[in-house]
Every structure is written in structure tokens, then in C-alpha cells.
Amino acid sequence: MEFVRGLHNIKSHHKGCILTIGNFDGFHRGHQALLKKLQKKRNILKLPVVVMIFEPQPKEYLSNIIAIRLTRLRDKVNYLCTAGVDVILCITFNKKFAAIEAYNFIKNILISKLDVRFVYIGDDFRFGAFRKGDFILLKKIGKNEGFKVIRIATYFDENNRRISSTAIRVALVENRILDAELLLGHSYCISGRVVHGDELGRRIGFPTANVSLQGKRLPIHGVYAVEVYGISNHPLQGIANVGIRPTVTGKNQQKLEVHLLNVSTNLYTYHIKVVFLAKIRDEQYFSSVKILQRQIKSDIIKVRSYFNKINNINKIYKNGIIYK
Numbered sequence: 001m002e003f004v005r006g007l008h009n010i011k012s013h014h015k016g017c018i019l020t021i022g023n024f025d026g027f028h029r030g031h032q033a034l035l036k037k038l039q040k041k042r043n044i045l046k047l048p049v050v051v052m053i054f055e056p057q058p059k060e061y062l063s064n065i066i067a068i069r070l071t072r073l074r075d076k077v078n079y080l081c082t083a084g085v086d087v088i089l090c091i092t093f094n095k096k097f098a099a100i101e102a103y104n105f106i107k108n109i110l111i112s113k114l115d116v117r118f119v120y121i122g123d124d125f126r127f128g129a130f131r132k133g134d135f136i137l138l139k140k141i142g143k144n145e146g147f148k149v150i151r152i153a154t155y156f157d158e159n160n161r162r163i164s165s166t167a168i169r170v171a172l173v174e175n176r177i178l179d180a181e182l183l184l185g186h187s188y189c190i191s192g193r194v195v196h197g198d199e200l201g202r203r204i205g206f207p208t209a210n211v212s213l214q215g216k217r218l219p220i221h222g223v224y225a226v227e228v229y230g231i232s233n234h235p236l237q238g239i240a241n242v243g244i245r246p247t248v249t250g251k252n253q254q255k256l257e258v259h260l261l262n263v264s265t266n267l268y269t270y271h272i273k274v275v276f277l278a279k280i281r282d283e284q285y286f287s288s289v290k291i292l293q294r295q296i297k298s299d300i301i302k303v304r305s306y307f308n309k310i311n312n313i314n315k316i317y318k319n320g321i322i323y324k
């Protein structure tokens with residue numbers, strides 16, 4: 001898989017491709033279904049599959065507030081790579097790019113730069129300045145210029161809901177983790193490098209690994225049972241807090257910190273993946289660190305009991321007995 005940053009880095013071997021365009025935030029089941037179609041076509045025609053993504057995502061650039069992000073670029077690249085994409089073309093979304101008219105986007109980028117043969121899009125896909133471009137325009141120009149446009153049917157979940165990144169963000173904000181997982185088709189996770197915190201955690205008896213969020217805002221908030229990947233060859237059980245830590249700081253900056261339940265090791269500079277499994281409670285203000293300490297102790301008991309239950313369920317399934 002090749003990662004190409006910017007239109008100026010397109011090379012002749014990227015031309016004549018099967019293309020799709022979008023944010024692919026979360027890499028949910030709708031995205032997965034779309035990419036399966038491209039892969040099928042690639043296997044028949046032996047043309048490269050190119051996915052055009054944007055960084056920052058358009059909504060992040062165009063909105064005044066920090067928009068919520070499901071998947072960071074690094075994880076998005078991994079998902080797309082496992083879906084068999086040949087080239088990720090990552091475009092810097094800025095004022096100049098946002099102003100490109102839909103017609104010029106097709107003419108100057110899809111045709112001149114990429115010489116697309118097939119363009120696959122979902123039925124709600126819009127592009128170009130003021131989102132004026134759509135399937136009909138693509139199809140019309142494609143007919144004259146010799147490329148095909150395939151609009152794939154909307155992928156719905158079992159409850160007949162359209163799967164979208166927006167629906168998943170809403171599910172997570174509303175604490176519906178299992179629902180979000182159902183829409184995603186995989187667990188909700190965040191990965192990042194462990195950076196230095198204020199080191200108060202260690203002093204209060206709960207050392208925490210602070211995961212860098214690089215200014216991105218997570219859709220979740222509160223205390224969670226988590227599994228942590230990237231430290232040993234099996235996932236480690238932990239408890240995480242996502243929030244602003246009102247008890248110890250007056251800053252309004254969201255942080256993700258993880259306390260490992262059974263391992264005490266220096267995690268600085270590790271790149272870890274945190275999988276969120278269940279919410280324990282909301283983050284709260286406590287009138288003293290002592291009370292917070294007591295609360296965290298009781299959170300840990302809850303999380304341990306959650307993992308015990310999960311282990312028991314797994315054991316019962318392994319033995320072929322139906323859990324009641």
C-alpha cells in the first residue's frame with residue numbers, strides 16, 4: 001500500500017485507477033461494504049484501487065468548534081490497508097481546496113491528474129464548493145470522458161438505520177458503546193503515543209498512561225473498562241478516564257489516561273491502542289483528591305468484576321454451554 005500526500009505527488013502509475021472518495025472516519029460497515037466492491041473490481045480488471053481522503057476532515061476545517069473525530073489518520077490508514085487499498089491519496093483540506101468547483105474537481109483532478117476509469121460512491125456523496133457536485137454530474141461528465149460512475153446502495157444495519165460516521169459519533173456521545181460497535185463492525189478504539197502527564201496519578205496511587213490526542217476531540221467522556229494493545233503480545237486490562245479532570249485542573253482540555261490493572265511498567269513513548277468496552281460512570285468534580293482516590297478504588301473494583309464476568313462468559317462459551 002502506498003500513502004501519497006497531496007495531488008503534486010501523483011505519479012503515472014496511479015493513473016487509470018478505480019477511485020473512491022470520502023472521510024472514512026471510523027471505517028464502519030458502510031465503508032467496508034463500499035471497499036469490498038472496489039476490491040472485486042480490482043481483482044477483475046487489475047487496476048489500482050485509490051482512496052482519496054482529506055486531512056483535516058472537511059467538517060473539522062469548516063466548523064468553528066473542534067469537531068469530533070472517530071479515527072485518527074494512522075488508524076484510518078491501517079483499516080484501509082487491511083481492506084486491500086493500493087493507494088491512499090491524502091489531500092490537505094484548506095481554503096483553496098474547499099473552493100474548487102465540482103466541475104473543475106472532476107476535470108482537473110479526477111480526469112487530468114488521475115485519469116480515473118471507475119468512480120465508486122455512496123448514494124449521499126457530495127463534493128466540490130458548497131457540496132454542489134453529485135452522482136448526476138459525475139455520471140454526465142463520465143459519459144463524455146470515458147469513465148464509469150457506480151453509485152452503491154446505502155448500507156443499513158439490522159434495525160434499518162443508515163450506517164454513517166455521524167450516527168456512530170452520536171451513539172458514542174450518548175454512551176451507546178455496544179450500538180456504536182454494531183454500526184462500526186469492530187470495537188471502538190483510540191490509539192496514540194504515551195506522553196508525560198502531571199505525574200499526580202502516581203502519587204495518588206494510580207499511575208496512568210496519558211495518551212496524546214493531538215488536539216482531536218473524542219466522542220466519549222467518563223470512566224471506562226478498557227483493553228490495551230501494543231505493550232505485550234496479549235491485551236492488558238485497564239481502566240481509563242476521558243475528560244478534563246475537574247478535581248485537579250481548571251483547564252478545559254480533554255485527556256485520555258489509562259491505568260493498567262495488573263501491570264506496573266513505564267509506558268512512556270509506547271504507541272498503544274485503547275479499546276473501550278464499557279462505561280463505568282461520568283467524570284465528576286470531587287471536593288478533594290482523597291475523595292477522588294476513594295472513588296477510583298471503587299471504580300477499579302467494578303472494572304475487575306466486569307472483566308471477571310466477561311471471562312466467565314467466555315469460559316462458558318468455550319465449554320459449549322449456553323450462558324443464562
Ligand SMILES: Cc1cc2nc3c(=O)[nH]c(=O)nc-3n(C[C@H](O)[C@H](O)[C@H](O)COP(=O)(O)O)c2cc1C
Nearest residue numbers: 197198199200201208241245246247248259283284
Ligand atoms: C479511573 C480514573 C477515574 C478518574 N475520574 C476522575 C474524575 O471523576 N474526576 C476528576 O477530576 N479526575 C478523574 N480522574 C483523573 C485524575 O484526576 C488523574 O488521573 C490524576 O489527576 C493524574 O493525572 P496525571 O496522570 O496527569 O498526573 C480519573 C482518573 C482515573 C484513572
Ligand SMILES: Nc1ncnc2c1ncn2[C@@H]1O[C@H](COP(=O)(O)OP(=O)(O)OP(=O)(O)O)[C@@H](O)[C@H]1O
Nearest residue numbers: 022023024025030121122125154155163164165166
Ligand atoms: N451506509 C453507507 N452505505 C453506502 N455507502 C456509504 C455509507 N456510508 C458512507 N458511504 C459512502 O462511503 C464514502 C465515504 O463516506 P464518508 O466517510 O465521507 O461519509 P459517512 O460515513 O456518511 O460520514 P458522515 O456521517 O460524516 O457524512 C462515500 O462515498 C459515502 O457515500
